Amino acid sequence: MGGLEEGLRRAARLIEESSYLVAFTGAGISAESGIPTFRGAGGLWKKYRPEDLATPEAFARNPRLVWSWYKWRMNIVFSAKPNPAHRLLAVLEERGVLKAVITQNVDNLHRAAGSKRVIELHGSIRRVRCIACGFKEELREPPSEDLPKCPSCGSLLRPDVVWFGEPLPGEALEEAFREASRCDVMLVVGTSGVVEPAASIPVYAKAGGAALINVNPEPNAYTGIADVELRMKAVEFALKISRLLGIEV
Numbered sequence: 201m202g203g204l205e206e207g208l209r210r211a212a213r214l215i216e217e218s219s220y221l222v223a224f225t226g227a228g229i230s231a232e233s234g235i236p237t238f239r240g241a242g243g244l245w246k247k248y249r250p251e252d253l254a255t256p257e258a259f260a261r262n263p264r265l266v267w268s269w270y271k272w273r274m275n276i277v278f279s280a281k282p283n284p285a286h287r288l289l290a291v292l293e294e295r296g297v298l299k300a301v302i303t304q305n306v307d308n309l310h311r312a313a314g315s316k317r318v319i320e321l322h323g324s325i326r327r328v329r330c331i332a333c334g335f336k337e338e339l340r341e342p343p344s345e346d347l348p349k350c351p352s353c354g355s356l357l358r359p360d361v362v363w364f365g366e367p368l369p370g371e372a373l374e375e376a377f378r379e380a381s382r383c384d385v386m387l388v389v390g391t392s393g394v395v396e397p398a399a400s401i402p403v404y405a406k407a408g409g410a411a412l413i414n415v416n417p418e419p420n421a422y423t424g425i426a427d428v429e430l431r432m433k434a435v436e437f438a439l440k441i442s443r444l445l446g447i448e449v
């Protein structure tokens with residue numbers, strides 16, 4: 201399709217000519233690694249919306265249910281591998297073009313692909329923390345118990361992720377907004393752009409004069425403001441743009 205090819209060429213030019221490129225990613229970049237998104241097709245676990253499970257209230261009401269959702273996700277994440285879209289960002293960083301990846305994802309696939317400067321806004325599903333004493337532990341596999349308990353104080357452990365209604369890690373959020381104000385091009389990949397405050401980051405970058413490249417098979421919150429709108433999946437984008445940029449992913 202002429203429109204898409206032309207869009208890809210414009211995106212490649214923006215990336216090549218950028219002096220400070222920053223990426224902003226969401227669940228869609230990991231979809232082709234087999235990790236379901238939260239919204240859109242295939243985005244629901246049983247009949248629950250994430251807003252009904254990923255909250256402190258849901259955990260207080262029914263920790264078993266919340267843990268069973270997370271264990272399902274953890275099982276998928278622990279066996280997932282980075283895809284060419286994650287690798288594209290790592291290669292662009294290695295070449296000095298990309299300065300940071302700001303991600304809403306909790307799957308660690310950016311680091312697994314080799315990205316060094318990753319700003320994780322929503323925590324990590326590979327870590328648990330105690331709801332009482334703050335004990336934290338990196339996991340090597342999903343916990344086997346229905347209700348994992350803190351080895352230090354015996355209270356409940358929870359995934360070390362940010363739930364609805366909870367503040368984002370302050371330092372990561374500040375760093376993300378700093379990068380957004382510094383960048384001249386922001387590459388947005390695979391996010392619906394509806395969960396605040398993260399969703400405001402590309403809007404902030406745009407307001408500061410950055411050009412936005414928006415990669416998503418569906419329209420999203422940035423469709424009206426993006427400078428280049430690429431209606432395609434992350435992996436197709438990565439393969440096509442890397443050819444235009446003359447790099448291997």
Ligand code: APR
Pocket residue numbers: 225226227228229231232237238239240243250251254304305322362389390391392393394395415416417418419420432433434435
């Ligand atoms: N490539 C690119 N984008 C894709 C692909 C793909 N293969 N498949 C789906 N998408 C797009 C969808 O069109 C959608 O716009 O990815 C987006 C996924 O949206 P969400 O599921 O809302 O994920 P995200 O934007 O990361 O959600 C934000 O909500 O519950 C939370 O904390 C969770 O960090 C998450 C936050």
